Amino acid sequence: MSRTTPRRRLLATGIVGGVLLAVAVPIAASAHVTVTPGEAAAGSYTVLEFAFGHGCDGSATTALTIDLPEGLDSVTPQLEPGWSVEAVGADTGIASQIIYTADEPVEDGFRSTVTIQVKLAEDTAGETLAFPVLQSCVEGETNWAELAEEGQDPHDLDAPAPLVVVSAATDDHGGHGDDEATTDESATDASADGMTTTSAPAEADPVARWLAAGGLVAGIAALAVVLLRGRTRKS
Structure with missing residues (x-):
């Protein structure tokens, strides 16, 4: 039976959260x-x-x-x-x-x-x-x-x-x-x-663009945190 590690859960959460924010903000702003x-x-x-x-x-x-x-x-x-x-x-x-x-x-x-x-x-x-x-x-x-x-x-x-x-x-x-x-x-x-x-x-609304970029940055930041924690545990 496969298990999902906490690190993978955090990685998935960060990436999905960033992508959802990046997509949802421009859609809301354009409506x-x-x-x-x-x-x-x-x-x-x-x-x-x-x-x-x-x-x-x-x-x-x-x-x-x-x-x-x-x-x-x-x-x-x-x-x-x-x-x-x-x-x-x-x-x-x-x-x-x-x-x-x-x-x-x-x-x-x-x-x-x-x-x-x-x-x-x-x-x-x-x-x-x-x-x-x-x-x-x-x-x-x-x-x-x-x-x-x-x-x-x-x-x-x-x-x-x-x-x-x-x-x-x-x-x-x-x-x-x-x-x-x-x-x-x-x-x-x-x-x-x-x-x-x-x-x-x-x-496109410039504010929406900045918020979308922020969402992507948030996802990337979450990925970086996960990788850093993984290296720290191994050391």
Whole structure:
């Protein structure tokens, strides 16, 4: 009958623990509704892409309601294949909400995106604008609207709001016509092909990367301790 020695148990525990931490942290960090880019210049026209790859506790997504902050001079939602869109309040000025409703529920585990073009006001330089998103699902909903308190790590939030950091204005604010032409052309091409355009995944959270690396280091450290103890006992 084979026996598992304490040294082997410790070795297995250290390696498995490190691997689980390395894998689990990036998965948890990526289970959010994100916005890209996360930084834009004041006074510029910027195309914001909101992405998600999950539902509500496994339930398929039916709609995204994006609350728009103050500090926007214009808002232009893009027509997305597979989605209908409504701009709430646009008839009386700048929209306060953009509601995207899926033609068919987006199953959990599939990535999808919606896009809005905004013009950031000149006086928003140095501010961080929040774009809370209510994710509605076949069963339940998740309100991605949490904001970190002063001194709180935003990565500790369960449902953080997507954020855009506004940098100082530049000489080149971006051409309104060029952005609209690019946006309209992309939407037209996608509709003509009968396909939903897919963007590259957002970059991994740097904090998640560091924590994942820490998990691997923990596993390696456990292995080193086991080997050192084994040599000490033999001597």
